[in-house]
Amino acid sequence: MAKYFVRLNRATQGPFTLSELVQHDIRPTTYVWTKGMPQWQRAEDVPDICRAMRFVLAGLPIPGEPSDNGAILQHNNTGAQQQQQQDSPTPFGFRSFPEPPHNIDYNVKPKGVSIIMAVLLTICLFPLTGLITLWYACKFRYLWRSSEAEDISAADRHALRVKAYEKARMYRIMYFLTIFLTLIMIGLLMAFRS
Secondary structure, eight states: OOOEEEEETTEEEEEEOHHHHTTSSOOTTOEEEETTOSSOEEGGGOHHHHHHHHHHHTTOOOTTSOOOTTOOOOOOHHHHHHHHHHHOBOGGGOBOOOOOSSOOOTTSOOSOOOHHHHHHIIIIIOHHHHHHHHHHHHHHHHHHHHHTOTTSOHHHHHHHHHHHHHHHHHHHHHHHHHHHHHHHHHHHHHHHHO
């Protein structure tokens, strides 16, 4: 039976069985990890968790999980960490508590996302991918500004910032793709001229 660790309130908690996991305050964007996963993933991307959530929403017991009649089980985090240290091998034979590969602080605004640069890419380099880059830059700016509003909950602020970080990542991908395609086009033009 798989046991999952979760990242809640900037702390790693667990391990939890599926029935214990669905009773905690997790969202589709909550990061989870279990033995066998190469890295931390969002709960919405883990089929077993999605299936368990559907069973809980339907009022059915989760298949393969012991029924606990809705009681929330308490865990000793120290014992959970020791169990995980025994289960999780790391390179060179050392064992350690798992940490996500990229510990992102969503309270810090990502740098390097520029609408002006995206406009310049569109006008001067490769218009198609430049426009896509511009769209991601605008979407990032909108999401980040929305997350700075005073009247939203902490959970909504976090969700908006996670989406903003995703748009910033896509902006960077499209930015470099635009430059790469421009270099290819220049190379092709030079090859045809000679």
